[in-house]
Amino acid sequence: MVTSRDVARLAGVSQPTVSRALTDHPRVSEATKRKVREAARALGYSTNAIGRALSVGRSNRIGLVVADLENQFYANMIAPLHDELERLGHELVLITESAASAPLPERVAAHGLAGVVLSTTTVDSVQPARLRDRGVPFVYLNRVAPGVRADAVTVDPETGVREIVAEAVRLGHTRIGAIFGPRNTSTGELREQVVREVLDEHGLGLAQRDVLHGPFDFDTGRDGFRTLRERAGGPTLVLCGNDVVALGVLNAAAESGVPVPEHTSVVGFDDLPTSRWALVRLSTIAYDLDEVARESARLVVARLREPDAETAHIVYPTHYVARSTVSAPRT
Amino acid sequence: MVTSRDVARLAGVSQPTVSRALTDHPRVSEATKRKVREAARALGYSTNAIGRALSVGRSNRIGLVVADLENQFYANMIAPLHDELERLGHELVLITESAASAPLPERVAAHGLAGVVLSTTTVDSVQPARLRDRGVPFVYLNRVAPGVRADAVTVDPETGVREIVAEAVRLGHTRIGAIFGPRNTSTGELREQVVREVLDEHGLGLAQRDVLHGPFDFDTGRDGFRTLRERAGGPTLVLCGNDVVALGVLNAAAESGVPVPEHTSVVGFDDLPTSRWALVRLSTIAYDLDEVARESARLVVARLREPDAETAHIVYPTHYVARSTVSAPRT
The missing domain is CATH 3.40.50.2300 (Response regulator)
Incomplete structure (x- = not known):
């Protein structure tokens, strides 16, 4: 049977590119897609995923x-x-x-x-x-x-984290806090690790009293903001594990009459549609x-x-x- | 074959109650559930929906x-x-x-x-x-x-509409506007009809310039708010087809620097979780x-x-x- 390996060889592209070209991936150029389709046609390689799946009883x-x-x-x-x-x-x-x-x-x-x-x-x-x-x-x-x-x-947090940390340093923040995601998820772990490394490069650390962990949900942010605030007024800038957590923080701040960003700056991660609302305007780390x-x-x-x-x-x-x-x- | 009709007769309840009792509906009392379950057991009526569905090949x-x-x-x-x-x-x-x-x-x-x-x-x-x-x-x-x-x-808009219209009248609103849902949906039609009837009972009408229709989405509210405002400043209170439309209105108002509710009051329909946020606090018609x-x-x-x-x-x-x-x- 003809495989995508054969198509890749004939088209002169990598095997993943064949799959992506045949599923019409937007990041594959039209020229490459044409080349791959021609190679697939020449070899009789089926591009019909449904037909293929059904033919093997799936x-x-x-x-x-x-x-x-x-x-x-x-x-x-x-x-x-x-x-x-x-x-x-x-x-x-x-x-x-x-x-x-x-x-x-x-x-x-x-x-x-x-x-x-x-x-x-x-x-x-x-x-x-x-x-x-x-x-x-x-x-x-x-x-x-x-x-x-x-x-x-997956998503690489590094570029975004570098940009916000540089901005925070430029603005003069020295007491930065974080509400990270759960420690038992790769996303939670990686984001925390990158934040700690980048802060370290700027000679800044996270004081233990200014760091929390929790599920990536609204309540984590809402309760987390209150907890951080009880500890010597809380950090001047809070990095959140994701936007949903940040939305919890913003709402807790609004409930307590704490002005954002004048009293506490807040940063999310994900750039959800809600974060772009005029009522919200959350500064955040974005990706597609x-x-x-x-x-x-x-x-x-x-x-x-x-x-x-x-x-x-x-x-x-x-x-x-x-x-x-x-x-x-x-x- | 034993049907729910037989169970209903034996238990002394209606046929819909049998279905609801056997699917553990929260609004059926424990006593009724017990009675229905006993009747079902006595007649050998199967309460296993999965088994039943699978047994007929579904x-x-x-x-x-x-x-x-x-x-x-x-x-x-x-x-x-x-x-x-x-x-x-x-x-x-x-x-x-x-x-x-x-x-x-x-x-x-x-x-x-x-x-x-x-x-x-x-x-x-x-x-x-x-x-x-x-x-x-x-x-x-x-x-x-x-x-x-x-x-x-379905949902009956009437009670909620009566309450907000009475409140609007009490507050002194006379120029009420609406961004209704699509005319070709039963929800859009019914909500509009009820609003018009109740306003009429209070001797109020909807001026044509203060009424719009559109899909039940964010853009309908955002664009609708701008359109209404261009027409002699817009109504003093806008009834929205649903909360998503109202969220579009609130965000458009925030973008244009129009204070809500001081300049324009806004009412939704659905009571979504987002409407309860401290950042939003949308007055709305709610149901479960x-x-x-x-x-x-x-x-x-x-x-x-x-x-x-x-x-x-x-x-x-x-x-x-x-x-x-x-x-x-x-x-």
Whole structure:
């Protein structure tokens, strides 16, 4: 059987590029797409993922594992992921993680899913290994687990963190605090590590009293702001694990009559649509959330077509977006 | 075969109560649930919806048809609907309406769905009739179509509208405006009709220049606020078709530096979680959105079990919640 490896060789491109070109990835040039399509045609390589999936008796349903559907981060990820899957001829099944439900591989089998997008993986999760052992194709979205290789789409916090820390230093902040995400997630861990490193390079540290950890949700931010404030007035700038946490902080500040940014500057991570509202104008570390979600859809569909291809880990860059929640520190 | 009618007769309750009791509906008393369960047991009536569905060769997947997943209204409906379906042993498949996709009944068949929840029906939609003709069980969520009977959960705007209009009159508003939803939806139509009737009872009307219509989305509110303002300064109070529209209005007002409620009072409909934020504090017409969504899950599951039972139309009441976006009119 003709594989994408053969197409790659003939087209003179890498194997991941073949998958991306054939799923019409926006970052592949039109010229490359044409070259790959011609090579695929010449070799008789099928570009019809649905036909392929159905011909081997598989459904075209992809499961998305999410933790908390009311969390705006997941809500904003579902729409582009759904749309991209639909464009590729696939349907989205939502699967929430809960202690009460059956183990994931059993649910995948019971519902005849062709593949899975994992967006809630903790570093100690057994799910990736179980899915691998059962031969269920899956991709990591946003988070990864160590030890189990699979296609992944993640975000590199470094550029964005460098930009905001440089800005904070320029404005004169010396007491910076943070409400980080959970320590048992790769996103929480990586963001914390990068923040600590970059602050260190500027000769700044995080005082223990100015650092909290918690789930990536609204309550973490709301309660966290109150806790930080009780400790000697709190830091002059708070870096939040994500935008949902930052929105919790902004609302707690509004409730307590604490002016943002005059008393406390606040920075998020994700750039959700709500963060751009005139009522909010959250300064945050941004990346192309829609594209990250869409990429995971393309990866899982490419994986169904080509189970033995090399795994791809696609990393999206970040940048700092200055809006209205960061200013010079209070004096 | 024993039906819920038999159980209802033995337990001395109505047929819809049997379904609701057996799906553990929170509004059915424990005593009634016990009575119904005993009657079901005595008659050998199966309470296992999954077993029943599977035994007749059906999947346990329920499709939810939504228009716009990024719309916070749908995002907030998906979570409780998903959770309730999961509790009842069912899985949620998201189906978005788009001109490009195959007709709904074909998609239902292709994906082996056991039933469908319709949340986007327009009054001229052919979908309900097509689903009925194909024998696909479905329920209306929030919106209904005339002419095709099916189980439905909707909201009655009247109580809430009466409360806010009385309040507006008491505060001295005489120039009231509205940004209504689309005219081809039952929700848009009904809310508009009720608003006009209640204003009329108070001797107030809606001047044509102060009324707009549009989709139930953020842009309708944002653009609508600007349009209304261009017309002799705009009304002193704007009733919005839903909260998402009202959030668009609030953000447009913030962008233009128009103080709410001092210059313009704003009222929503739905009471989304975001509307309760300290940064927002939207005065709105509220109902139990979670329960409405959960109810649709229970209805569709009950329908799978009992295809020939009488249809149920469950209507949830509304009430006005005063927060920070309504005050006396500008002078």
